[in-house]
Each structure stands twice: as C-alpha cells, then as structure tokens.
Amino acid sequence: MIRLEAVAETFPIAGRFAISRGARTEIHVVTVTLTDVHNGRAGRGECVPYARYGESVEGVIAAIREQEEALAAGLDRKGLQAAMPPGAARNALDCAFWDLEAKTAGRSAASLAGMSASAPLVTAYTLSLDTPEAMQASAAANAARPLLKIKLGLEGDEARLRAVRAGAPNARLIVDANEGWSGDQLVPMMALCAEMKVDLIEQPLPAKDDALLARVAHPVPVCADESAHALADFPALAGKYEAINIKLDKTGGLTEALALKAAAEAAGMKVMVGCMLGTSLAMAPATLVAEGAAFVDLDGPLLLAADREPPLVFEGSIIRAVPSALWG
Numbered sequence: 001m002i003r004l005e006a007v008a009e010t011f012p013i014a015g016r017f018a019i020s021r022g023a024r025t026e027i028h029v030v031t032v033t034l035t036d037v038h039n040g041r042a043g044r045g046e047c048v049p050y051a052r053y054g055e056s057v058e059g060v061i062a063a064i065r066e067q068e069e070a071l072a073a074g075l076d077r078k079g080l081q082a083a084m085p086p087g088a089a090r091n092a093l094d095c096a097f098w099d100l101e102a103k104t105a106g107r108s109a110a111s112l113a114g115m116s117a118s119a120p121l122v123t124a125y126t127l128s129l130d131t132p133e134a135m136q137a138s139a140a141a142n143a144a145r146p147l148l149k150i151k152l153g154l155e156g157d158e159a160r161l162r163a164v165r166a167g168a169p170n171a172r173l174i175v176d177a178n179e180g181w182s183g184d185q186l187v188p189m190m191a192l193c194a195e196m197k198v199d200l201i202e203q204p205l206p207a208k209d210d211a212l213l214a215r216v217a218h219p220v221p222v223c224a225d226e227s228a229h230a231l232a233d234f235p236a237l238a239g240k241y242e243a244i245n246i247k248l249d250k251t252g253g254l255t256e257a258l259a260l261k262a263a264a265e266a267a268g269m270k271v272m273v274g275c276m277l278g279t280s281l282a283m284a285p286a287t288l289v290a291e292g293a294a295f296v297d298l299d300g301p302l303l304l305a306a307d308r309e310p311p312l313v314f315e316g317s318i319i320r321a322v323p324s325a326l327w328g
Contacts, residue, residue, distance in 0.1 A: 002071040002100075005033040006064040006092070008057045011279055012305040018129040020153025020180035021052065027277050027304070030060050032092040034071070034100050043100025044327060045285070047088035048249050048276035052226065055088050063089035077101070077255060086230035086252030094253025095285045099327050109328030113258060113288055121290050121319040124149040124174055124297040132156065132163035139167030145317045147172045149202075149297055153180020158192055165196045174295065176202040179226055183212050194219035200272070200295060202245060203227065213240040223272050223295075231260050234267075243270035245297075246289055249278075254285045261289055270294040277303060280312040284327035287312075287319060 012026050030049060035042040049055035067075060067083060075083060077097035084090040102109040110118055127138045129151040142148060148171045150164050161175065175193055181204045193201055203225040205212060210227055223243035228234065229250040237244060244264050251257040264271050272295035273286055283298045290296045301307045302314060313320040322328060 001037045002075075003035040003037050004065070004068050004071050005035070006061050007031050008061065011307070013277070013303060014305040016128065017126075017277060017303060019151045019176075020129060020178045023128075027279075028057050029278055029282065030057060030064070030088070030092055031281070032064060032096045034093070034096040036100060036104065039104065041100060041103045043096045043098065043103060044281060045092040045095030045097075045099065045253075046278055046281040047092035047095075048278045048282060049088045050249065050276060053087065053229075053250075060087075060089045060092075063087075064093060067093065081252075081255060084252065086232075086250065086256060088249045090252035091248045092253075094255050095248065095327070098254055098285060102328050108324070109254075109285065110288055113254075115288060115291060118287055118291060118322065121287060121296050121298070122146055123299045123302075123317050123319055124295065125299050125302060125317055126176075126297070127151060127164060129154065129160075132159040135160050136163035136167040139164040139171070143168040143171060145171060147174065147199075147295075147317065149174040149176055149299075151176055151178065153177040157181075157185075157189065161192060161196055161198075173198045174200045174202060174223075174297070176225070177204045179203055179206040181205055183209060186212060187216055190216075190219055190222075200243060200270075202272070210236070210240050218242065221270060223270070225274065230256055231263060234260065234263055237269070238267075241269070243272055243294065245272040245274040247274045247276065248282070248286050248289070249276050254288060257286070257289045261293070272297060274298075275300045279304065280308045280310075280326055283312055283319075284322045287322055288328075 049060040124147040125145045126149045202223045207227040221242035224241040225245040271293040273290040273293045274297040278300045280301045310323040
C-alpha cells in the first residue's frame, strides 16, 4: 500500500529570470512523496506546473490527489502511464516511484534503468532575456563556461545575440526564442545565428507555425521544445526539426522520457535534455536521460538563491554527482 503526499513549495531565484513570456523572481513547484506503509521507505519527485501548457500548482496537486485511492489499491509506475496523461502531475508521481523503487531494491535508479553509474555532465548555463548591454555583461561573467543558452524572442534580438557573442567569444551557444519569432524573422535570424556560430536554435516559432520550418533551409540545427511533449508528438517533427528537447515535465516523467530518447536516437535526431526552472530534485532524474545526449540543459539549481538539501553537486557547469539522499 502506498501513501501519497503532495505539497506546493516556493524557492527564490537568484535575482530575476526573464524569457519572452515574462519575468519572475521565484519558482513554484509541487513535491510528491510516496511512502510504502509496509516498509516505511519513501520516494520523492518534483514537478513544475507550466502555465503555457494550461497547468497551475492547484490543478496539478488536484490531479495528483485524484490518484490517491488507486495508489492505495496498488497502482504502480507501469499502471501510472495509462492512468494519467503526460504532464507535470504524472512527472512528480513517476519520479517518486523511481526513487521509491530504488530505495526498496537497494540499487540506484540508474541500475534499475539498465544504465551504469552516471558520468559527469556538462550543462548549459542560461542567460536571462535582458538588454543587450546586460546580456553582454552576463555573458562576459560566464564566458569560461563551455555552453551558454541565450533567451531571446523579443524585438532587438539581433543586438542581444551580437552582444552575447562579444561577451563570450569562445563559448558554444544555444539560442532559445521560446516561440517568440515570426515567420518573417525566421530566415534572417537563422542566418545571423549561423554567422554568430550558434550550435542550436530552440523553438524559434510558435508551435502552431511549425509547417514553416519545413519550407526553409536550416543553416543551424533547430530543436523542438513547445512542439514536442511526449512520444505521441514525435512523428510530427519529421522534416521540421533536427533535434528534440526532452523535459520530464512534458513527457510526464522519467519512464516516457527514456522511451522518447530511444525513439529520437533511432530516428537519427539529436537529443537535448532540458528542464523547467526547478530544484535539484527535479534535475536528478533527468540526469539519467542526459547520459550521451548532444545537449544538456539542467542548470535550474544554478539559477536559484536556495535549493534542496543535499543538492546536486556542481563544479562550474559540470554536474558531478546526484546524492543518493536527494533522489535515486
């Protein structure tokens, strides 16, 4: 029998974080704990409800609590995949199941997934959308990091991108427009990205305008984010995207994220493993998906003023270890 707890928590951001849809100074997450009442072991998972996908903290908690009776009656991780749709609510439950299964078996979650111990991962570090001057200063302050992700998607993006490249001339760059470009901007901005030696362009257009991507050349690989949530979305990406950003809050947990990664790799698509702005508890299960990925963007904890205890172990942009007391 499994006992469920789902609570809302708030963590402060270090300063202000902005994308094309707005800015914030704190994050709101939902933390799930699943406790096996027979042996007392407990597993945890975290999700980040995202308004862009019609989610709220209250709605996600309600959806999680709707599974309370089923959990008490024996619902397991496999059954969860059919019981709930992809999204933040299922993610928190799925990751809590993985953590509980690892603790019950006395093995790591990586081992349960058929993987060896995780190697260190190099994550992107995100530069919040701001004025060109502020973004250049931020790029210069983080120029030693090997991979920077730039938030764009508003008027003046050309100046922002040129400023970031001037501030960090040797860093690899990912540009993330968060659906902020129009069809008219697409070709000139992709050409500019090629000129600035950008490695990847993430979700340049609104998801509804994806068809435009099949009609133009891609001088820089283009990565689907808002256009790709789970396995069901994958076939529609063909001919439009060269990469996919897999986020556990979109797939509905680690279980489907691993399956989506396998499908992408089989199709020859580059894999990026990303995150919402969450704590180390949200990043920990995603590190399993990140093994061998072309791009890793799990810098959420680096952008916070306070994190879980114990947190992920970072050394600059390198994720060194996931403490077993944290997850898995």
